[in-house]
Amino acid sequence: MVKYIFKRIGYMLVVLALLSLLVYAVYNLIPADKAADMAMQEIAANKNLVYAERYLYWQRRYGLDGSLFTRYLRWLGLAPFYSGEYNGLLQGNLGTSIAYGKPVAEVIKEPLLNTVSLNLLTAVAALCITIPLGVFCAVRRGGKRDTAVQVGTIVGYSIPAFIIAILFIWLFAVKLNIFPVSGMSSVGKDYTGFRAFLDRIWHFTLPLLVMTFCSLGGMTRYTRAAMIEALSLDCIRTARAKGVKERTVVRVHAFRNALIPIVSLIIGWLIGVFSGSIMIENIFGINGIGKVYFEALTANDNEIALAMQMFYIAIALIGNLLVDIAYGLVDPRIRVNK
Secondary structure (H helix, E strand, C coil), X not given: CHHHHHHHHHHHHHHHHHHHHHHHHHHCCCCCCHHHHHHHHHHHHXXXXXXXXXXXXXXXXXXXXXXXXXXXXXHHCCCCCCCCCCCCHHHCCCCEXXXXXXXXXXXXXXXHHHHHHHHHHHHHHHHHHHXXXXXXXXXXXXXXXXXXXXXXXXXXXXXXXXXXXXXXXXXXXXXXXCCCCCCCCCXXXXXXXXXXXXXXXXXXXXXXXXXXXXXXXXXXXXXXXXXXXXHCCHHHHHHHHCCCCHHHHHHHHHHHHHHHHHHHHHHHXXXXXXXXXXXXXXXXXXXXXXXXXXXXXXXXXXXXXXXXXXXXXXXXXXXXXXXXXXXXXXXXXXXXXX
16 A cells, blocks of 8 residues: 555656646746736836846746746746746745735635635535435435435535525525625624634635535435445345344445445545635635635736646645545455555
């Protein structure tokens, strides 16, 4: 297992390097030149400056002089800038945002924390509901409660997330006045400490309910299908023929076999907590990473877009490795030694 993990990590580094070069090249096709923007700002403030000189200065300052591959190596931190300094991704420098005028790490720190908090709570809540519900429907397949759940999940799965968000806002925020319509904190309130934490939870509750509700349909149906397939296996029939209690058959034998196809979906879902929910974050006014990424793309803020794209690629590669490892842990018959 250890040898396999190190081998996969080596493959991941190669894939990460190739994809980073591809992504960097694609973003460099976008007609945006921050060196030119900075030079024009200086010329507007001081007419005595020479544009060509200031443009060259900012090119060297940002490491934009030279060929595409040279600029790529500087961005990674494998080639020096004009000053002789190495200052790229490998040195912890994600670049400087043009829109915010701050280092990218500072820009994405708080939104990333908000997104992870919201999506992680959603994933935990959804899994605690969908897995027991899917198992319940599979065991009582064809019954009235199973049919009702299937109809409900189809309806919930079919309705777009923004429609559900609008309905929940109308019901819980407008009609019942239980939760705020949007925002992350109460307007005009300078809460601190635990009171500020409770206020943040109060504002996160409604988007949490929306995201959890939107997640129920697909996961419930997937769990139900996996359990139905597991319950039809010969080993389950043998266990029942031997007189094993039905509860043991379902919880131990069938559910263990059903976990094999479910585990990849669960891990992928949990890894997805970092990607953010652009639509939900915009509807509820949450300062999340999805919103920041969308704004960076629309504003041609390539430093943020590049950093987030590389982050998503790394998360996807790590998720694939975790799925393979989890297969070996869930099913002893699966070995990943080679």
